[in-house]
Amino acid sequence: MIVSLVSMPEGITTRADLTQARERLAESDFLLVDIQLPEEEPADEGIGPEEAIAEDPRIAQQLGVGAYNLPWFGRAGEAARADFLGDAAGFVVPVVEDSRVTHVHVLVTERFVITVHWGQIAMLGTFAARLVPERPPDPVAAMFLLLQEALETFRRAALACLLAVEDLEDEMFERRRPEQVYNLARLRRRSALLHHSLLPYLQATDELVTRRMMSRNFPEERQRLAREFQNASRLVLADIESLQDASRRALSSYSSLVSGEQNNVINRLAIVSTIFLPLSFLTGYFGMNFTYLTDELESKIVFWMLAVGLQVAVLVAALYVLHRMHLWRKLRDDEGTDDR
Numbered sequence: 001m002i003v004s005l006v007s008m009p010e011g012i013t014t015r016a017d018l019t020q021a022r023e024r025l026a027e028s029d030f031l032l033v034d035i036q037l038p039e040e041e042p043a044d045e046g047i048g049p050e051e052a053i054a055e056d057p058r059i060a061q062q063l064g065v066g067a068y069n070l071p072w073f074g075r076a077g078e079a080a081r082a083d084f085l086g087d088a089a090g091f092v093v094p095v096v097e098d099s100r101v102t103h104v105h106v107l108v109t110e111r112f113v114i115t116v117h118w119g120q121i122a123m124l125g126t127f128a129a130r131l132v133p134e135r136p137p138d139p140v141a142a143m144f145l146l147l148q149e150a151l152e153t154f155r156r157a158a159l160a161c162l163l164a165v166e167d168l169e170d171e172m173f174e175r176r177r178p179e180q181v182y183n184l185a186r187l188r189r190r191s192a193l194l195h196h197s198l199l200p201y202l203q204a205t206d207e208l209v210t211r212r213m214m215s216r217n218f219p220e221e222r223q224r225l226a227r228e229f230q231n232a233s234r235l236v237l238a239d240i241e242s243l244q245d246a247s248r249r250a251l252s253s254y255s256s257l258v259s260g261e262q263n264n265v266i267n268r269l270a271i272v273s274t275i276f277l278p279l280s281f282l283t284g285y286f287g288m289n290f291t292y293l294t295d296e297l298e299s300k301i302v303f304w305m306l307a308v309g310l311q312v313a314v315l316v317a318a319l320y321v322l323h324r325m326h327l328w329r330k331l332r333d334d335e336g337t338d339d340r
Contacts, residue, residue: 001018001035001036001037002035002036003015003017003020004034004036005021005024005031005034006034007030008030008032008131008136008142009030009132009135011131018035018062018063021033022062025063025114028112030112031113032114032139033063033115034114034117034128035114035115037074037116037117037119038119058071059073063114068085068090070090072092073116074105074116076118078105079200080092080093080094081201082207082208088107088108090105090106090108091143091147092104093146093201094154094197094201095117095150096153096194097119097121097123102118102121103117104116109139110138110140112139113142123149123152126149127149137221140222140225144228147229148228148232151236154198155236158242161191161243161247162242164187165243165246165247168184168187169250181251184250184251185251187247191240194243195240195244198240202233205233209229271318278310278311279311282310282311
């Protein structure tokens with residue numbers, strides 16, 4: 001466990017343990033406490049999950065903030081949420097970290113901000129670096145800055161995926177390859193993950209913020225911060241929905257291109273069939289052992305006239321029909337496009 005204390009407005013960062021953090025929380029007027037838990041904690045042999053939780057006090061109790069009744073605070077596997085706790089607020093904030101979505105637990109009061117997460121999260125480092133130049137006047141303003149940084153991780157992930165989809169679309173029109181379908185499906189699944197992770201969180205925060213903005217005791221400056229957060233959340237959600245539409249459109253375009261290629265192959269097979277169908281008919285006809293065929297059609301001239309002449313006549317008629325219907329030119333143009 002790594003505990004970092006950031007004193008504001010100086011922006012001084014120090015390392016401590018839970019006992020020292022509890023003492024500083026009782027003394028400081030504006031303090032940020034960041035607690036990084038290990039991603040995987042080895043379980044003792046012979047101790048079940050419920051017994052382990054009973055022996056290990058909750059983080060909220062160790063920090064002296066257990067009075068806020070936070071059974072979910074610091075507990076892994078919690079879904080996104082936003083709770084109003086009287087003079088405090090608690091959040092489970094989704095954050096995009098590399099290729100996965102993780103959650104940060106946040107508790108904010110008029111005096112401090114506490115964040116709890118599993119493993120290192122780059123977004124929190126960016127947030128801590130912005131505190132000094134931004135100089136938020138109070139912990140609530142710092143909390144809105146933290147929520148904005150979390151939204152930025154979703155926006156950057158959505159824009160990166162959207163650019164990847166557009167690049168794949170350009171490649172598809174140049175040359176189609178099977179791995180493009182896999183990449184498009186992966187990006188579509190990525191967009192669904194972003195949307196599924198962000199939408200419940202935005203619904204919960206929007207409900208909380210709207211309820212607080214309707215209160216007469218909510219200061220005007222905080223109302224402005226809340227409106228900025230709501231506008232930013234709608235824009236990020238629109239970016240994710242645009243990514244979903246783009247991935248669906250790209251998959252549909254790929255299917256259309258493949259269908260066009262299959263139609264061209266069928267047309268070519270139809271032309272080949274037109275050429276060889278009369279020949280197959282003649283071969284089968286003259287291979288029959290009828291008396292008329294074996295006794296009367298013995299001349300070479302008759303054979304060449306029927307076998308070759310009829311075949312040539314059928315080919316000329318077929319090519320004329322293809323030329324009149326512009327099918328031959330269309331097949332030639334499609335083939336030239338595929339070669340490019």
